């Protein structure tokens with residue numbers, strides 16, 4: 001991690017976001033895995049699980065026995081905490097539920113929008129470098145609120161060939177239908193195209209590492225996806241009122257996810273920048289995942305010093321971080337300056353892990369600059385809409401000339417005829 005000016009940072013940042021060579025290498029691996037699964041089905045899933053997770057599986061599906069066993073393995077305190085988190089996540093997401101609506105535009109005309117849940121959804125829960133029971137809650141609860149009929153979940157197996165018991169307990173708590181022991185790009189391919197064991201779904205949601213995120217991008221179109229939710233990112237805007245130890249701790253919280261995670265602090269105070277850097281070094285040494293953190297900070301850890309907050313916000317809007325913390329004197333006053341961020345945390349007592357686990361808003365969020373156009377995972381991701389159009393005979397007869405005119409201009413005489421035939425003989 002080092003201290004840079006805005007100009008130094010943006011020069012390197014812009015070059016790295018267009019590093020086609022890195023993307024090409026990743027694509028080569030991912031495309032090979034996707035075509036392997038399309039060609040060989042289950043056999044490819046066993047093969048890639050052996051290759052990447054170093055496990056020889058005897059089944060791709062978690063059994064009833066494994067589910068029961070998991071319940072015995074987790075402690076009551078964890079289950080209590082999970083239930084509290086579930087309540088908060090449910091309460092927040094219920095607010096997002098959209099209803100069908102109908103309007104009577106004029107006598108004889110009924111227009112509307114019918115909202116229908118997606119029938120079958122596949123949830124990817126990461127599991128390579130850490131287990132994520134919290135992601136089970138974040139991704140399944142909005143699907144349940146939307147009314148999705150069938151929810152399957154897939155996550156990589158541990159070295160013993162089993163799924164982390166906390167993940168299994170979370171999946172049972174929220175009512176997942178089937179759980180598969182497959183991770184990585186191969187899991188995404190299986191959900192997108194189906195295999196002998198895994199049924200194709202209509203939409204894949206959930207975060208994952210670079211392989212998972214890239215695979216989702218490639219299968220998009222054959223299946224729907226929620227967004228690109230790859231390696232975690234945190235960006236903290238801090239002024240002289242931010243405690244350096246808090247800022248450092250929050251930066252490290254995301255660095256520990258992945259060597260490719262990104263932790264950036266933007267500050268208006270050079271003195272604070274030095275203090276944060278010292279704190280980061282001090283705290284890293286005592287953290288369990290210091291190896292991952294060190295790698296992550298080396299590649300993507302930055303402290304940027306800007307002349308003022310306006311400049312700081314312009315950097316934020318350029319990088320469009322997954323998580324943004326505003327640790328400044330009047331965070332609310334600055335909210336209107338933020339255009340691009342997945343989730344925004346205000347003040348010194350709203351650290352990012354509060355959102356990861358507990359507050360209620362979703363922690364599956366757009367990464368890699370995609371917060372410029374994408375939103376957090378929500379109930380809306382699991383619902384689709386159909387337009388409703390109903391005209392009475394009288395209402396249609398009043399509109400025939402306009403419709404025929406436009407159809408004729410488009411040269412689509414069959415369209416015009418569909419209207420003309422009703423005009424000529426309304427009671428046929």
Ligand SMILES: NC(=O)c1ccc[n+]([C@@H]2O[C@H](COP(=O)([O-])OP(=O)(O)OC[C@H]3O[C@@H](n4cnc5c(N)ncnc54)[C@H](O)[C@@H]3O)[C@@H](O)[C@H]2O)c1
Pocket residue numbers: 029052053125126127128129130132135156157182183184185207208209210211212229230231232257258261322363364365366367
């Ligand atoms: N954006 C979000 O909302 C969000 C939320 C939670 C977690 N995350 C991110 O999810 C990611 C989780 O990553 P993870 O690695 O712990 O779990 P993961 O489940 O995403 O990835 C593990 C899988 O990657 C595959 N893999 C590993 N090395 C490979 C290789 N060399 N070639 C091909 N495939 C390979 C394996 O199949 C393995 O099962 C982290 O980057 C974390 O930051 C993001």
Ligand SMILES: N[C@H](CO)Cc1c[nH]c[nH+]1
Pocket residue numbers: 132134135231232233254322356363364365
């Ligand atoms: N910070 C992650 C999203 O980038 C979500 C998470 C789950 N558990 C801990 N963190």
Ligand SMILES: [Zn+2]
Pocket residue numbers: 232253254257353356
């Ligand atoms: Zn996290």
